[in-house]
Amino acid sequence: MTTEPSPYHRRVAEQKRAAIIEAATRLFLDAGYAGTSLAKVAEAAGVSKATLFKQFPTKAALFDAIVTESWTVEDDGDDFRPPTGDLRAGLTAIGRRYVTLLTRPGMAALFRIVIAELPRFPELGKAHFERGKMPYFDSVRRYLDTENALGTAKLDDTELAATQFLGMIANYVFWPRMLLIDWSPDDASIAHVVDEAVLMMEARYGTANTTN
Template identity: 85%
Template sequence: MSTEPSHYHRHVAEQKRAAIIEAATRLFLDSGYASTSLAKVAEAAGVSKATLFKQFPAKAALFDAIVSESWKVDDVVSPPTGDLRRGLTAIGHRYVELLTRPGMAALFRIVIAELPRFPELGEAHFERGKLPYFDSVRRYLDAEHAAGTAELEDTELAATQFLGMISNYVLWPRMLLLDWSPDEASMAHVVDEAVLMMAARYGAITR
């Protein structure tokens, strides 16, 4: 007899995991990281404490999962090289989708609010969320440089510049303005302008 869980049991486990992560995010934001216990999360998620502890034996592990889930993208493969504008446009729109996901702004607020007491939350957010995504953009720029379609001496700086132009409009005002909600056309325009600036600065000159 196979010891592998059935499709049904895997589906149930995934549903419970999603409920736990959603409940924990809400409680962390409402009550703070320190005041939220795993028992409270289990109650809010509608699962037993045994079920929660089986998946997340510590609160830090649960927060790590929240970060990883929030930054996960379906398309992790970089665009093909050869067309810097097209590739950056695809990355830019994917970044907008990521930053405007429900709960992303809340996740940043949790980290910022709790950082003085729990610096490990900031480290987790950086190491398991922002850094892997940033590295994917840097690798794409490395590939364009290697292909001769971009002239880049510092791809880390270039990736910072590109993502910063987008997040400075899409995400960071949400940290101070609860009603900040630019429409899709405005965000698409920001991406287009960021791509044009990157292409003007780093695009290879063909002769």
């Protein structure tokens, strides 16, 4: 008979997992992917190698977990549902959530790891693309598909529209951070960028003001 772990043991396991991921991210950034071993991660996280191997049997599995968690907003996990039937409200919710993702601690570091190691470990880029960026992008595209079906937006290419919307936000909020280590626009400036991106999308694709 299988015994379910107690709440205490689940909490301890979650704490150890978080410590492992935090230590691994720091080591990957400092020493590179190749220069970081699972043994070093275990030591830095303060856990035994057996504990680490139980949760992450390979370095690739550990990196995949880092990517997946980096693209998940803790407050809503996978349950985020932007309001439908109102293009402005839905895109505003998506835009604000995207800002939360892009500005969370470690996101820029994760991109730097992938970019630095890409020539030697192209699988890191693939993991980041398939496990992080694309699932999020697809969620935005699906939202636009819904608005298109409801008639609140008229889009011939929802993939392009999703690229345009996310790009307007990331180009200000995130990408300068990759070159300017102290890039940190204030909340008001970021909110303004999101609002303007929403208005651009509404003007281009919205049907609320369309006359027959």
